[in-house]
Amino acid sequence: xxxxxxAPLSVWRTLNHSRFLLGAPxxxxxxxxxxxxxxxxxxxxxxxxxxxxxxxxxxxWEPYEGKFDFDLFDRAIAVLGxxxxxxxxxxxxxxxxxxxxxxxxxxLRIDGNGRVAGHGSRQHADTTSPVFRAHSxxxxxxxAQHYAHNPHVVGWQxxxxxxxxxxxxxxxxxxxxFQNWLQSRYQGDIAALNHAWGGNFWAxxxxxxxxxxxxxxxxxxxxxxxxxxxxHRFLAAATAAFQHDQVQILRAANPxxxxxxxxxxxxxxxxxxxxGQDLDFIxxxxxxxxxxxxxxxxxxxxxxxxxxxxxxxxxxxxxxxEQASGFGSQPGFSTLNxxxxxxxxxAMTSVARGADGVMFFRWRPAHFGAEIYWxxxxxxxxxxxxxxxxxxxxxxxxxxLAPEILGTHVHMxxxxxxxxxxxxxxxxTYAMGLPSPHEDGVILHRTxxxxxxACGFIHPADDLSRLKALYVPHWVMWDPAWTANVDAFVRxxxxxxxxxxxxxxxxxxxxxxxxxPAAGLSQLAGVRVTEFGRLAGIGADGLFAQWKxxxxxxxxxxxxxxxxxANRRYEFTLxxxxxxxxxxxxxxxxxxxxxxxxQWSNRFLAGSPxxxxxxxxxxxxxxxxxxxxxxxxxxxxxxxxxPAGAAPLIPDLxxxxxxxLRCAPDRSLWFILNTEDDPKTILAPPQxxxxxxxxxVLQSLTLGAYGCAIIKTAARV
Numbered sequence: 001x002x003x004x005x006x007a008p009l010s011v012w013r014t015l016n017h018s019r020f021l022l023g024a025p026x027x028x029x030x031x032x033x034x035x036x037x038x039x040x041x042x043x044x045x046x047x048x049x050x051x052x053x054x055x056x057x058x059x060x061w062e063p064y065e066g067k068f069d070f071d072l073f074d075r076a077i078a079v080l081g082x083x084x085x086x087x088x089x090x091x092x093x094x095x096x097x098x099x100x101x102x103x104x105x106x107x108l109r110i111d112g113n114g115r116v117a118g119h120g121s122r123q124h125a126d127t128t129s130p131v132f133r134a135h136s137x138x139x140x141x142x143x144a145q146h147y148a149h150n151p152h153v154v155g156w157q158x159x160x161x162x163x164x165x166x167x168x169x170x171x172x173x174x175x176x177x178f179q180n181w182l183q184s185r186y187q188g189d190i191a192a193l194n195h196a197w198g199g200n201f202w203a204x205x206x207x208x209x210x211x212x213x214x215x216x217x218x219x220x221x222x223x224x225x226x227x228x229x230x231x232h233r234f235l236a237a238a239t240a241a242f243q244h245d246q247v248q249i250l251r252a253a254n255p256x257x258x259x260x261x262x263x264x265x266x267x268x269x270x271x272x273x274x275x276g277q278d279l280d281f282i283x284x285x286x287x288x289x290x291x292x293x294x295x296x297x298x299x300x301x302x303x304x305x306x307x308x309x310x311x312x313x314x315x316x317x318x319x320x321x322e323q324a325s326g327f328g329s330q331p332g333f334s335t336l337n338x339x340x341x342x343x344x345x346x347a348m349t350s351v352a353r354g355a356d357g358v359m360f361f362r363w364r365p366a367h368f369g370a371e372i373y374w375x376x377x378x379x380x381x382x383x384x385x386x387x388x389x390x391x392x393x394x395x396x397x398x399x400x401l402a403p404e405i406l407g408t409h410v411h412m413x414x415x416x417x418x419x420x421x422x423x424x425x426x427x428x429t430y431a432m433g434l435p436s437p438h439e440d441g442v443i444l445h446r447t448x449x450x451x452x453x454a455c456g457f458i459h460p461a462d463d464l465s466r467l468k469a470l471y472v473p474h475w476v477m478w479d480p481a482w483t484a485n486v487d488a489f490v491r492x493x494x495x496x497x498x499x500x501x502x503x504x505x506x507x508x509x510x511x512x513x514x515x516x517p518a519a520g521l522s523q524l525a526g527v528r529v530t531e532f533g534r535l536a537g538i539g540a541d542g543l544f545a546q547w548k549x550x551x552x553x554x555x556x557x558x559x560x561x562x563x564x565x566a567n568r569r570y571e572f573t574l575x576x577x578x579x580x581x582x583x584x585x586x587x588x589x590x591x592x593x594x595x596x597x598x599q600w601s602n603r604f605l606a607g608s609p610x611x612x613x614x615x616x617x618x619x620x621x622x623x624x625x626x627x628x629x630x631x632x633x634x635x636x637x638x639x640x641x642x643p644a645g646a647a648p649l650i651p652d653l654x655x656x657x658x659x660x661l662r663c664a665p666d667r668s669l670w671f672i673l674n675t676e677d678d679p680k681t682i683l684a685p686p687q688x689x690x691x692x693x694x695x696x697v698l699q700s701l702t703l704g705a706y707g708c709a710i711i712k713t714a715a716r717v
Contacts, residue, residue, distance in 0.1 A: 003258050006280050009272055011419075011458045012409050012466070013316025014356070015281050017258055020402035021319055021357030022395045023048035023085065024377055028076040029057055030366055035382070036076060039363065040083040042384060046377075047395030051080060052321060052359060055090035055160040056122070058139060059097035068142050081152030088321075089143065089153055091246050093136045094160040096125045100135055107132040110171040112216040121370070123165040127242040128177040128235075140246045144253035155257050156250050157321060158243050161264035161285065167235055168268075170214045174238075179209045181234045196508040197226035225429035225509035232425045235268040240275040247278045262321040263311070270421035271314035272459065284311040285322035285361070288346050289336040300336075301658060301675035304346065306445045308353035310438065312410060313419035313457035319357030320350050325387050326375035334373065341706030344390045345673055348708045351398070352660035352671030353456075354410045358398070360391050401691055404712065408662035408669060411454050411716065413646040415464065416441040417472040418457030422507070426477045429509055432534070434583055440473040440499065440628050447633040452648035452659050453641065464489035468645040471497040474627065478503040483520035490524070491617030495644040497636070498525055498623045500532070500584045515589075517623075525623045526594030526614035531587040535570055538582045538629050572610040572626070574598035575639035579631050581610075586625035588612060597622070597639065654680045657703070663716055670711040674703040688713040 002018040023043065028036055043051065054061070054073055062068050077087050101108055101119045109117040109126045117124040125132045147153045186192040190206055199205030204224055206212055215223045215231050243261065250259055261275075262283040269275055276282060288304035311318060324346060327337040338346065347358050364378040365371075377391050378384055398405070418441065427436045441457065448455035460482040464470060470489065472478075490496050503517035512518040515528040522528050570581040578601065588609045590596065598611030612623045622640055626632070649659050649670075656676035662669045670688070674680045685701040688711040697711050 003256055003280065007316075009276050009314070010316050010462050011313050011412075011415075011456065012463060014407055014409055015317050015319070017280070018406070019049065019357075020398050020406060021050045021088075021359065022398055023050040023052070023359045024325075024363040024391075025055075025322060025359060025361055026051040026053055026080075026363040027056075027366070028053070029060055029072060030368075031364070033075075035364075036079045038382075039378075040080050040085060042378070042388070043080070043085050043363070044083040046388065046392040047399050048085060048391075049399075050086050050088060050154070050357075050359070051363070052088045052090060052157060053077070054092055055157065056092060056095045058092035058095055058100075061092060061143060062097065062139055064099050065103065068146070070143075070146050077150065077152050085152075086154045087152050088155045088157055089147060090157040091136070091140050091143070091159055091250075093125075093139065093242075093246075094122045094162075096132070096135065101125065104131050104135070106171070106173065107135075108171070109166060109169040110174075111166075112168065112170055114170070117166075121165065122160070123163075126169040126171050126174055127162075128169060128238045129171065129173040130177075131173075133242060133245060136242065137245050137249060140249045144250050148253040153257070155280075156259045157283065158246050158259065158261045158279075161262055162239055162243070163235075163267045163269060164264035167239075168214075170216065175212075175214050177238060178214055178231065178234050179212050181237060182212060182230065183209050185230070185233075197224045197230070198508075198510070225426075228429040229422070229425050229509055232268055232428070233270075233422075236270040236273065236275070236421060239269055240273060240278070244274060244278055260319065260321075266311075272419060272421065276315055279315075281318055281356075282311075282315040283319045283321040284308070286320050286346070286350055287322070287324045287328060287335065287361075288349075289324060289338070290328065290333075299675075301349070301656075302446050302449050304349055305353060305449055305658060305660075306442050308350060308355075309410075309445065309456040310418055312354040313459060317354045317356050317409065319359075320347075320355045321359050322361035323347050323350060323358050325360040325362070325377050325391070327373065328371075328375065329373040330370050337375075339677060339706070340386055341390070341704075343387060344394045345675065345706040345708055347394050348671065348673055348710075349658065349660075349675075351405065352410075352658075352662065352673065354662075356406055358394070360387075397692055401710065404667065404669060404691060405662065408664045408667070410456060411661040411663045411668075412456040412458065412466065413468040414444075414448055414453055414455040414641060415458035415467045415470045416444060416455065417460050417470065417475055419459040420475070420477075422477050423475045426505060426509060434474075434501075434534075435537075435627060437473040437475055441471065443628040443630060444471055444473075444633045444636065447630065447637055448641070448646075449658065450655075451637060452650050452653035452657075453637070453646050454649055454661055455646075460486055464494060465492060467494055469495040469497060469641050472499060472502050474499045474501040475503070476501055476505045477507060477509075478517065478519040478521060479507075480519040483524070487520075487524060487616075490619035490621055493618040495619055495640060496524070496621045497640060498621065499628070500529075500586050500624065500626050524614075524616065525612065525621045526591035527612050527623045528589045529586045529625070530589050533585050535581055535583055535585055535626075536568070538580070569602070570600065570605065571602045572598055572600045574611055574632065574635045577631075577635050579629070579635065581626045582629050583627035585610075588623065588625050598624075650682060650686070651684055654682065656680060657682060661716065666715055668713045668716045670709075670713065672701065672703070672709045672711065674705065674707045677705045679704050679707075685709075686711050686713050 006016045107125045194205045258280040328335040362376040365376040594614040596609035660671045682701045691710045
């Protein structure tokens, strides 16, 4: 496998190696060795080229302190290698062995209520602990040295789903590390910290860094937003430092290895910082049927697409080290089960949205432990059934099409601002019961997805010139360094859409002393917010219904009710469509060259502008003085996005059919996927050759239940 140096982080980045990774996480330690040969044969017959091993096996690699035993995995790797299956090894630090936590109890996490984590499950050790970091370096060094010249080991995964089970710790080591991090951030100046955290409010000022504790919820009232923001910045820095230790050791042992991490939840990790810059690429674990139960109204397929598009914004193309293959469960929950053909379709969606490698979780299910009903490609009785046959079909297709897919990026006409750690955290420090930026952005993404408009998430520092429109979902912290980039985007013909509450706080969570939107956005948009107020959400009983950030930014809004604050309805029109506002209203003062394109239509706001547009160079800046609803997102599509050139990729797309486009300078690949269980006919597909069947596609395309097509055409201009 050929590895090159990775390009800088960007949504447009493609992977830096020459193989489309296909396979499964595999656990030879979970079965008798008599299974190993048969497993290798079946993997090879299915078309797999890679397995992932060892992420939870520290107790086997090092059965007691200083005694390393590589025999089991040496033999397993050799059996797999003999059948052409390469290995990705994992640093096993997600599950430190019992001898470590017994001998060094100070490595255990402590929660916000002072409870010490018990040994077991995973992520019970505190990554801020210098003792745990030392042991992490030691096991990583021993494994790296042992496998440095093993030809079957091609890459590494650091740890496993960092911060997914838990990210916070309030241990003595975390407290001391937090204090030291703050000392460095504020250059030893406690007055600077007191200013940043608003020390003159509620007598919060500190006399020294040694007085500072980690923030605990409601102790007894609400904490300073600056305190909470810095704590989560610290956790992200600590997570990056923990991983950096391992990356340095692995790079020194064999610079030809690729190194990545697999993310589950996206908690307390700053991908655009050192964490992402240390890696060749990022892996995202994809379990579509695990997310949908937490997000009403979107549907499982739309939710998977949004999650993948959000992930791609952090790093560009990625791999999927764990792609759902079947029913999944732990003792507290279970997922839906993919129907025949749906497992392959979900994997195709991952590829359509930027995956340059897919590994089905898991090769075979466990017979013991906390995931005994988490099914794999092979069943409990060691019989390959429909999941194995679907994996075989998918692996065969990807092996054949890898030269076409690798080197392409996902096309976007509409970008939604995402991938910024500070804005994710700023929302959490002062949520007020409002939707998060991600929750708001997903509404627009879902509208575009259902309409067949190429839409994704993008960081505002990325190359915006490939977009037609950029939507900023109430980012309260706007870095002035981004303004020049979005200004150039608009001058070049792009449409920038700003939303309520954007640019209201500085980096310390202080409210700006100028009217929003600040940091140069007011001049760009030609508006100033002179008043704002809270509204109930659509279907909410009142203002204080809680929006739960349940899974990766997902939410579960309250069930609709007739008691939806009917006596406080705020209505507006956009594109001659009357609508009801949700969550927030803003009163806008306009510059002379700014037009009103939407108006409030009742109560004291009647006749005042709700949405505005200002020409700027060859483009325009639109401001929306409220939060999105599904109805408003649809109006925004018709009034702003389509006139900006963000038209559906395929007109009159049937319901349940998703379309995505991957592009390179010399070709375009159209992924057209039926996400439902009944046939669909597309009447005006792109004309070309379906690479999956070899058949030409001309006037129409019919896809069966969960059917897929990949049509190759000339490069899109």
